[in-house]
Amino acid sequence: xxxxxxxxxxxxxxxxxxxxxxxxxxxxxxxxxxxxxxxxxxxxxxxxxxxxxxxxxxxxxxxxxxxxxxxxxxxxxxxxxxxxxxxxxxxxxxxxxxxxxxxxxxxxxxxx
Amino acid sequence: xxxxxxxxxxxxxxxxxxxxxxxxxxxxxxxxxxxxxxxxxxxxxxxxxxxxxxxxxxxxxxxxxxxxxxxxxxxxxxxxxxxxxxxxxxxxxxxxxxxxxxxxxxxxxxxxxxxx
Numbered sequence: 613x614x615x616x617x618x619x620x621x622x623x624x625x626x627x628x629x630x631x632x633x634x635x636x637x638x639x640x641x642x643x644x645x646x647x648x649x650x651x652x653x654x655x656x657x658x659x660x661x662x663x664x665x666x667x668x669x670x671x672x673x674x675x676x677x678x679x680x681x682x683x684x685x686x687x688x689x690x691x692x693x694x695x696x697x698x699x700x701x702x703x704x705x706x707x708x709x710x711x712x713x714x715x716x717x718x719x720x721x722x723x724x
Numbered sequence: 725x726x727x728x729x730x731x732x733x734x735x736x737x738x739x740x741x742x743x744x745x746x747x748x749x750x751x752x753x754x755x756x757x758x759x760x761x762x763x764x765x766x767x768x769x770x771x772x773x774x775x776x777x778x779x780x781x782x783x784x785x786x787x788x789x790x791x792x793x794x795x796x797x798x799x800x801x802x803x804x805x806x807x808x809x810x811x812x813x814x815x816x817x818x819x820x821x822x823x824x825x826x827x828x829x830x831x832x833x834x835x836x837x838x839x840x
Contacts, residue, residue, distance in 0.1 A: 646828070654833060654834075655728075655815050655817070655831030655832050655833050655834050656767065656815070656817075656831045657831070658828040658829065658830065661828065711757050711759075711769045711772050711783075712757075712769075712829060713769065714759075714766050714767040715766065716766055717766070
């Protein structure tokens with residue numbers, strides 16, 4: 613699976629959009645981009661994933677560049693409860709029996 | 725149940741004792757994973773079960789660690805002769821199919837193990 617690079621930490625004002633970048637310049641054509649987050653003292657939580665088209669769900673939007681070498685997770689109106697470590701992971705479709713590999717992620721602090 | 729359930733939520737044990745950690749995956753999920761997370765660290769993969777296939781044990785840190793999955797459902801992670809460096813949060817996850825590119829995993833809340 614391709615490696616990802618994320619900034620170690622970011623701050624965001626409450627109510628503003630949080631834009632979390634992820635670089636995956638070695639991504640292959642059959643690799644999906646996944647985002648998870650881990651709120652303090654909880655297990656990781658799935659947020660969203662995509663292959664090449666932008667995706668949106670009730671939690672967030674995922675913007676993937678045309679060359680797929682980077683992506684941005686957008687939390688449109690960040691709240692204090694969005695303070696967490698956000699993990700960007702790339703996974704090969706159909707790779708079968710291998711787990712998600714978590715890096716160090718980005719620690720997002722939402723500030724009142 | 726509605727989500728992945730792990731028990732106990734907290735476990736304190738003396739060095740050298742054996743411990744068993746339990747994971748109840750989401751009903752119908754064929755894949756089950758164990759991870760651990762030491763204080764301030766990332767998630768470390770331990771072991772993976774998929775259906776009746778032989779488990780992927782490539783992440784187990786030593787032969788003191790083992791896991792079983794009975795009947796394709798509940799799993800138990802056993803740590804023998806615990807050491808202080810085993811202290812961590814042990815997380816279980818399940819997914820409907822193997823973690824291929826388009827299937828998300830659901831995590832439990834973890835078991836916090838403290839070896840004293």
